[in-house]
Amino acid sequence: MTELDRYLHAATRDNTRRSYRAAIEHFEVSWGGFLPATGDSVARYLVAHAGVLSINTLKLRLSALAQWHSSQGFADPTKAPVVRKVFKGIRALHPAQEKQAQPLQLQHLEQVIGWLEQEAVVARTAGDRPGLLRAKRDSALILLGFWRGFRSDELCRVQIEHVQATAGSGITLFLPRSKSDRENLGKTYQTPALQRLCPVQAYIDWITEAALVRGPVFRGIDRWGHLSEEGLHANSVIPLLRQALERAGIAAELYTSHSLRRGFASWAHQAGWDLKSLMSYVGWKDMKSAMRYIEASPFLGMTRLPEKPLAT
Known part of the structure; x- marks a missing residue:
């Protein structure tokens, strides 16, 4: 070539x-x-x-x-x-009827993360290394995907070298490219630590448990608990999410990897974010893209989480 x-x-x-x-x-x-x-x-x-x-x-x-x-x-x-x-x-x-992923509502986010935390405790007690790693990885992936509104391909491209996470403070990560970054200039994303459902602590717990120091953050795990050198493929995020939701007792057939992004957008909308702040945080360039992701119906079981735009 x-x-x-x-x-x-x-x-x-x-x-x-x-x-x-x-x-x-x-x-x-x-x-x-x-x-x-x-x-x-x-x-x-x-x-x-x-x-x-x-x-x-x-x-x-x-x-x-x-x-x-x-x-x-x-x-x-x-x-x-x-x-x-x-x-x-x-x-x-033949007018197109746009199919949209079911947004992951906050009470379901709490439910699946609570279940994964229980799985981690049981796996550690039983000496089930693969089960422990999967529970930690899935928690980190779901929480980071939700609170940053990431697409599945963006989650799969996160590299440890490009992440700085401080417990109780926040996480900063750099993506060299993404779908919305047409010029391939790269973009830095930030998310603060939260009292509950914290993506920062989940990330730290995962890389600490997996003893990861470089390369892809989210990887495959085989039956013996060995981690792949390669990052997860974007297509694997949907089955991973659905399996976690189903184990937590949530009907998951309508959920896709976009459910995390839509879930966050709907939560932010209900929490009072203005559209400009939401578009800036998630990375949408036009209002039409943002409006497709916003779920009009209010969430049930809201927890006490940030009501103002998270740090960008």
């Missing part, structure tokens, strides 16, 4: 690259399309999958086709008038 290719490769995120490859394969192999494509063939492809694939998936397929043609020096067929008109018609006849 040349230096030029290396920088071009770095400009596209891994998840986007994989999605684009899958989209091109679907057009060319599964559907039988020919590349380079024409506007008419792209329009027929859209018609063939209208009502089958979601609007967002079709948009991704168009973006992948546009990127392929541009990178290969061909004219972009997705800009053809017939493609634009067909896509507009699909949106009219």
Whole structure:
């Protein structure tokens, strides 16, 4: 790989690259399309999958086709008038119903963390090293994900070298890149210590128990209690969260990794945060993104936790 290719490769995120490859394969192999494509063939492809694939998936397929043609020096067929008109018609006849993750309400956050704390006590008493580590890891991941409003990919990229945590005070961490950081400038996040459900103490307990000094904060744990050298994959956060919730007696099928982010946003909204403070804290660039995450119904069982914006 040349230096030029290396920088071009770095400009596209891994998840986007994989999605684009899958989209091109679907057009060319599964559907039988020919590349380079024409506007008419792209329009027929859209018609063939209208009502089958979601609007967002079709948009991704168009973006992948546009990127392929541009990178290969061909004219972009997705800009053809017939493609634009067909896509507009699909949106009219098959309006997208946005699916949103169930927000993790505060009483459920208390319930699952309480359960994980009990699991840790039982595991330590029984000499169950893998069980103890999983309970500590899951508590730290859930609490940090909730109180910082992190996405699953952001949680999985946190590195110990980029974290400073002081018990009873707060935690500061740096992420070199994130979905909202389009310029890859990196961003520093801060969260104070809390009297209850504290992400700072949970983080300290986890890395202390696991004896971690460098590398990914959140890792896989095998049946013998050995920690992986690699960080968790973002896709593993959903089953991890659901399993913890189910063990705590909470129906978890509607929860995803976005439930932590939505849960925090809804809590902050009910606690009286203004929208500007919430957007700044979580990292949203536009009001529409923020409003999608805010749950209008009030939380039950609120505990005495910060009512003003946390430190940023």
